[in-house]
Amino acid sequence: MRTKNDEELFRLVKVKNRNALEELYDRYGKLVYSYAYKFSNNQMEMSKEITQLVYLRLWTTQSHYTASKGKFINWLLTITRNICLDYVKKERRHKFMSDDDSIEYIADPKNKIDEHIDLQLIQNAKLELTEKQRRLINLLYWRGCTLKEIAKIEQEPLGTIKSRLHQTLKQLRLNLERGEQQ
Amino acid sequence: MNNDSKDLGEKKSLSDQSLLSDLIGADDEIWEAMHFDFEVVEEPLGLKEEVLNFVLESEDENVTPWGKIKTLIQSVRNQFTPLTTSLSAAMLLGIFMLITPLIQGPSVEKFSEISATMKLNVAEGEEGEVYGQAFLINKSGKEELVVNVFDFPQTKGQEVYQVWLIDNGQRQSAGIFRPDKEGYGVLTVDMSKLNSFDTIGITLEPNTNSKQPRGKKIVGT
Structure with a gap:
């Protein structure tokens, strides 16, 4: 798995290859968590949940990633951001506002x-x-x-x-x- | 949590897009660059296991038997266009029609049994060795009459032999036949449209138009 590039790994994830998902976690799990940590204003539990949801999305999404779209990490962080926004909406964003x-x-x-x-x-x-x-x-x-x-x-x-x-x-x-x- | 409908293509959220489109000169590059405006922190211990377990357990919970069937149907549907579906259906139908007779196996044979036998003897005043037999056969509930005759003289012109079924003096025609060169003749009759009878007579008729016997009687029971 370590020799495969991101596109190849994601293709394997789409056919439910668990090792490929694990490898994507090893590569980017820390970045996804760190992004969520910043987005959540340093809330550890929320960041953990968002990280879980991001990888669940990778596992279940119908979307396709190809290297021509740019770096995988850019695409992954776009997903992460969308999930963060959804999460915050559900947590009643005005709570943060106030x-x-x-x-x-x-x-x-x-x-x-x-x-x-x-x-x-x-x-x-x-x-x-x-x-x-x-x-x-x-x-x-x-x-x-x-x-x-x-x-x-x-x-x-x-x-x-x-x-x-x-x-x-x-x-x-x-x-x-x-x-x-x- | 299933957000697939929302994230096809993993576009930026709608508010982001409409916002950016409002801004002269703003482009995706800056927005993507913003993704990296964070500090890398150490993830909590055991997060990897939590994440992987969460993903795999969620999948197990979400996949019902019906869900699996739907996924299967969907994947099969994705394989077929209307054209290939029609061709496949026609091919399957053809195969089915071809192999059906082969796979029917030992079908239940129609049960056949003789329910009555009658001898046909030469009629009074007639000479010769003519004779015959009549069998009422029950074929799985369906009744058939089979008449066999032997040594019948050859017919001439339009002459035919005609079989009559007689019940209390009332005659009904069961059919006509001509014997072969050996004088051997056979007639099979479906009895479902004929009335019951007591005796049988065979006459030599001048043609095929006789509603009642016009010629001489050859044999009878």
Whole structure:
């Protein structure tokens, strides 16, 4: 199994090969858990449940992954994010909304592991954003808030939030491109 | 938890897509880059076993016998287009029709038994060695009359021999025949449409149109 690439492993998972699923866990289980850990604002139980649901989805999904779609980890984290959003919706997202502390402070990672270059890139790119921009991205991406909800939380007009988001994404892309060139 | 209907293709969630489409210049690349904005943490001990057990146990719980059948049917259906289905059905029907006679095996033979035998003797005033036999045969509840005659003279022209069934003087025709060169003649009659009878007579008729005997009697019981 270790010699197989991700696409081959996933193809085996689709025909219910347990060893292939285990190998995919060995490769990406930690990343999925870490993603869920951040999304859940460091809640261990929720992160464990989400990790279970992600691998159940891999086991039962009718979707196909091919290498032409990009890296497997990108695809897997998209699934993870969708499951996180579903989970949070079910847990009544407004519970998080009303918890000002969790909104005020969403820890940015200080990653010490260099093996995933993407992690470094996005984190460096984010560091160059303003505090407000980072907050906006965190609420949007890591809390799954809509722009309307963010406007309410920030007590600012929706137009202002949209404009800030536009600027933030533009800045983020510039920062990413600069990071890739270095 | 089954979210397959939602995740076909594992697209980004709807709110993400509509949001991004609103933003000039925003693209998938940035959104995907956001996936990696997290710190890798150590997973709790035993998580791997928990995850694998959860997946496999969920599958066992979710798969009912009916679910298995549905999966099977679905996988079979996926193998067939309307054309291949029609061709396969026609082929199966053909095979079925071909092998049915072969696989029927030792079918129950129709039971046949003689329920009555009558001798046909030469009629009074007639000369010769003509004679015959009549058998009433019960074939599994269905009655048949078989008339055998021997040494019958050859017919001439349109002449035929006609068999009459007589009940209290009432005659009904059972059929006509011509003997072969040896004078041997046979007639089989389905009795389901004929009335019962007491005696049998055979006459030589000028043609096949006789409703009642017109010719001379050759043999009788």
